[in-house]
Amino acid sequence: MKRLHIVSNRLPFSISFENDNPSLEPSVGGLATGMNSVYKDFEGKWIGWPGIASDTKSRKELQAVDRLLKEEGCKPVHLCEQEVEDFYEGFCNNTIWPLFHYFAQYVDFHASLWDAYINVNRKFADTILETAGQGDFVWVHDYQLMLVPQMVKSQRPDITIGFFLHIPFPSYEVFRILPWRDELLRGLLGADLIGFHTYDYQRHFLSSVRRIFGYEIVLNEVHIDGRIILVDSFPMGIDYDKFYKAALNIFHTPVKERSEVHNELEKYFLMSDGKHLILSIDRLDYSKGIPNRLRAFEKFLERNPDYRGNVTLVMLAVPSRDNVDHYKKLKSEVEELVGRINGLYGSINYTPVLYFYRSMPFQNLVELYSMCDVALITPVRDGMNLVAKEYVASRINQTGVVVVSEMAGVVKEMGEAIIINPNDEDQVAEAIQQAIEMPHSEQVRRISAMQERLRRYDVFKWAKDFVNALQKARKVQTEFLAK
Ligand code: ADQ
Numbered sequence: 482m483k484r485l486h487i488v489s490n491r492l493p494f495s496i497s498f499e500n501d502n503p504s505l506e507p508s509v510g511g512l513a514t515g516m517n518s519v520y521k522d523f524e525g526k527w528i529g530w531p532g533i534a535s536d537t538k539s540r541k542e543l544q545a546v547d548r549l550l551k552e553e554g555c556k557p558v559h560l561c562e563q564e565v566e567d568f569y570e571g572f573c574n575n576t577i578w579p580l581f582h583y584f585a586q587y588v589d590f591h592a593s594l595w596d597a598y599i600n601v602n603r604k605f606a607d608t609i610l611e612t613a614g615q616g617d618f619v620w621v622h623d624y625q626l627m628l629v630p631q632m633v634k635s636q637r638p639d640i641t642i643g644f645f646l647h648i649p650f651p652s653y654e655v656f657r658i659l660p661w662r663d664e665l666l667r668g669l670l671g672a673d674l675i676g677f678h679t680y681d682y683q684r685h686f687l688s689s690v691r692r693i694f695g696y697e698i699v700l701n702e703v704h705i706d707g708r709i710i711l712v713d714s715f716p717m718g719i720d721y722d723k724f725y726k727a728a729l730n731i732f733h734t735p736v737k738e739r740s741e742v743h744n745e746l747e748k749y750f751l752m753s754d755g756k757h758l759i760l761s762i763d764r765l766d767y768s769k770g771i772p773n774r775l776r777a778f779e780k781f782l783e784r785n786p787d788y789r790g791n792v793t794l795v796m797l798a799v800p801s802r803d804n805v806d807h808y809k810k811l812k813s814e815v816e817e818l819v820g821r822i823n824g825l826y827g828s829i830n831y832t833p834v835l836y837f838y839r840s841m842p843f844q845n846l847v848e849l850y851s852m853c854d855v856a857l858i859t860p861v862r863d864g865m866n867l868v869a870k871e872y873v874a875s876r877i878n879q880t881g882v883v884v885v886s887e888m889a890g891v892v893k894e895m896g897e898a899i900i901i902n903p904n905d906e907d908q909v910a911e912a913i914q915q916a917i918e919m920p921h922s923e924q925v926r927r928i929s930a931m932q933e934r935l936r937r938y939d940v941f942k943w944a945k946d947f948v949n950a951l952q953k954a955r956k957v958q959t960e961f962l963a964k
Pocket residue numbers: 510511647648717762763764797798799839840841842843846863864865866867868869871
């Protein structure tokens with residue numbers, strides 16, 4: 482195979498400066514893990530924004546950053562402060578993100594943000610055009626870069642382009658709201674392969690293509706202007722073994738060497754019968770359904786006085802986009818709800834909601850996954866939700882219960898979880914009770930089945946499948962042209 486390049490809004494490193502000297506810290510996210518296994522094998526580059534506004538640094542500092550990134554096989558696309566504001570915080574996070582998560586009332590329709598989106602997509606496309614050799618492959622990621630495929634294809638039809646969307650593709654009736662819907666679709670259709678987490682998103686996309694352009698669709702192929710575009714679903718997996726082994730490791734670590742978080746929680750909860758820990762982990766985002774989760778937990782405590790004092794919700798919220806108004810409001814709402822529940826049902830010895838507004842090191846994350854009896858995952862919309870998968874992978878003794886929203890892509894692979902509608906707080910409150918009271922043997926049966934599935938389709942298999950489909954897309958196209 483020719484070279485394969487990865488393109489994503491952010492490069493898989495964060496950059497920090499000490500006395501004008503930059504250093505790189507690799508990201509540990511799922512995408513970085515999956516893609517590292519790909520772009521190095523195929524001798525490609527990773528193209529993306531390094532995460533710093535270029536006009537806040539001197540030329541010398543930027544050159545030093547570029548040198549470090551080059552050693553890692555990365556090519557930076559530099560964005561200035563205004564571009565970060567209008568493109569990333571603006572069109573990406575205030576227009577596409579809310580619309581694609583069905584929050585139409587939050588969408589900003591500003592032509593100036595759209596212009597910034599075009600310009601930044603053009604910068605990414607130009608960097609690809611400079612980087613890719615004859616017949617190379619390119620894999621573009623996510624909603625920030627939906628115009629890139631067409632921008633590249635129109636100049637270099639020899640490059641085979643894959644695009645993967647990490648968030649939901651909304652139904653046509655929602656997608657059509659966007660004034661720039663035609664341009665976005667056309668941008669995506671520059672790709673040879675378009676991938677989604679689930680069949681539903683794929684169906685929504687195809688339906689928009691059919692209704693907006695009237696193109697011919699044959700099964701999962703779009704036929705236009707002498708080209709065939711493959712559309713398929715690839716549910717993203719996690720690095721299953723990494724979580725499983727880390728959880729095993731904690732189990733084998735002498736108590737004295739375990740983290741303080743772990744030992745404190747264990748002392749309080751696991752040593753005493755009848756205590757339960759429920760885990761909630763997300764970025765603090767309105768799509769994640771955090772307020773409804775808290776209200777459902779409050780209902781649960783209201784209806785089950787016997788469980789007061791014995792059931793604690795451990796809630797981790799990772800700061801996210803906190804200079805955007807809707808996120809600021811959400812943060813206040815969550816803090817108010819946490820305060821209300823703790824005020825109503827707490828006592829000297831009992832805090833119903835243990836709330837942490839911060840990121841956690843991997844080790845602590847796995848400790849929480851392995852110690853909590855229940856994972857409560859209630860997004861109102863979520864492309865996939867990797868937290869649910871990470872929780873299952875960390876359950877080395879096969880116990881534990883997942884309560885998961887039917888609005889998250891992950892639900893398609895978690896038929897054994899307790900599935901809820903996140904807007905039905907009564908149902909969620911009942912699900913919490915059902916989860917806590919689930920017999921041990923049933924927990925084992927359900928978790929084992931999910932573990933088996935997630936182990937088989939991990940992030941490496943996901944990446945491999947996509948790359949294989951990309952090769953197939955080139956073959957289909959070549960054969961089609963030869964006819
Ligand atoms: P996200 O919306 O960020 O991703 P998710 O899939 O849940 O959502 O991934 C979050 C990641 O952050 C997980 O790997 C988790 O371990 C980590 N994380 C969460 N809380 C943390 C904390 N407090 N400290 C440290 N790490 C934490 C987007 C889409 C999802 C889709 C993914 C992948 O919105 O729907 O599943 O991309 O495609």
